[in-house]
Amino acid sequence: MISLHEGEIPVIEKRRPYALVAITKHGVVHARSYAEKFPYADLYYMKKFEQGDEEARNIQLFDGSVRLLLPALFQQYKGIICIISLGAVVRMIAPLLMDKKKDPAVLVVDDKGQYVVSVLSGHIGGANALTHEFAKAIGAAPVVTTASDVQKTIPVDLFGAQFGWMWDSEEKLTPVSASVVNEEHVAIVQETGEKNWWMYDRPIPDHLKMYPSIDEAIMAKPQAALLITDRIMEPHEEVLLENGVVYRPKSIVLGIGCNRGTAIAEIEQVIDEALAELSLSKKSVKAVASINLKKNETGLLELTAKYNWPFVTYTPEQLNEIPMQNPSETVFKYTGAYGVSEPAAMRYANAKELLLEKKKSGNVTISITRVNYEVEAQ
Structure with missing residues (x-):
């Protein structure tokens, strides 16, 4: 946790190029969702809204006035996205402004997530481009007031x-x-x-x-x-x-089955080995899919929380609707489904083929497929 004191610039742990800051109850709820939809931002919010999963999700809590946090954010980040009223943000950043060539981009998002406003460093600092990208990610309307908008091309970052x-x-x-x-x-x-x-x-x-x-x-x-x-x-x-x-891109779906009580370390090791075997990037994992019998499996919950991966489970009936390459009577006897890892991955990805057919390693079974972008994943 970051403790804020007058006259001191706090030490923060920067992981991504942008900071996302919330100070209200509703703002925090939105911010937690935004952090998943826009993975380029580190999330900061007040300790009184702590929910218990912050360490696992790399969320940074602070105790004290957000005004005392902003100097550190100004020094470290390319842009700051504030779920704070526009007037308050203007007053707090005013003493920090130096030069339009050096100041970070600053955006404001209203408490309901309806609008994203470009406040500072629109062109040189990239606030206008960031406004459009962030608004698109969260489904809000971008508000850019400069006379000429950003060049209509690809914002590389x-x-x-x-x-x-x-x-x-x-x-x-x-x-x-x-x-x-x-x-x-x-x-x-x-x-x-x-x-x-x-x-x-x-x-x-x-x-x-x-x-x-x-x-x-x-x-x-x-x-x-x-x-x-x-x-x-x-x-x-x-x-x-x-x-x-x-x-x-988020294009890889992991179908996972495991024995009860399997530790996160073993599950992650199997995933890492399987991705390496296929020469695939872990950054491209979109989701983990399994059977609903595993929806409360601690190792899977810890793993998906660690990487902010959606964890989706299906009923045996839903899994049996998927044509399986390797149906198993043994699996059916214990679960009611003829397979877990393969049909779960294929159902989520809307895929007809697997990149990796089910592979058992220790207590874990894994299958891998790629999202079919011709049909929306479910």
Whole structure:
């Protein structure tokens, strides 16, 4: 917990480029939801609204006036999203303002989550772009009052934010952003993930060129690259990362079955080994699916809370509706379903094929599939 004292700048633990701050009961409820929909922000709220899962979800609690927290946030974060009244935010940040080239972006969200307002550093600081992306992620209306809005192109550091995409590394965000803004040849390769990421009412600019494969993008010798994939890059593909950014869409569904009382460490080890076997990124895991008999399984609950993964369970009848590649009479005898990990993953992902058929390791059985983006996942 962060204790705030007059005249002291608190020590904070920054993990992501943006900070999300709430100070009211309703604001905290919304903020907890926003943090899942917009994974680029560290969440801060007052200790009196503690719910017990903050450590597992990397939520930071503070005790004292939020005014005393803001100086540290100003120093550390690229942008600050406040679920606080506009007037209060203006008064609190006024003493902290230095220069429009240095000040972070500041946004305000109303207590009901209806509007997202760009308050400070609209263009240079990126508040206008952040306003649009954050509003889209939470289903609110963006409010931007500058005379000319941001350039209608891809915001590299927020690309796919409304879908929960995460970049692998921030190292090349700035030079790749420069290539996009300066209309240099930028290659885009999308192997998986949501396809409706272009949000403007005009065609994609000619300098942003889509390629059907990474190999074709390499042959084109672009000045920068945006790669949307859940795969771990192969050595020969890394030439694009000399000035490129890899985005991880939420495209992988883990079907999990386990014996009662299986520890989180064992479950996570099986997941890590299975993802490594397929050369898939853990950042692209969208959800964990299982049978409803496991809905209160401690190890699974701890794991999904640790990574903010949705944990979805289905009845035996729902699982039996899915055509199974490896039905089991033994599993049916104990659960009423002819399989758990395979049909659970396939049902959630609306997938017809598995990337990994059920694999048993110790107390855990795992199957992996990829979300079918032609049909909405359920």
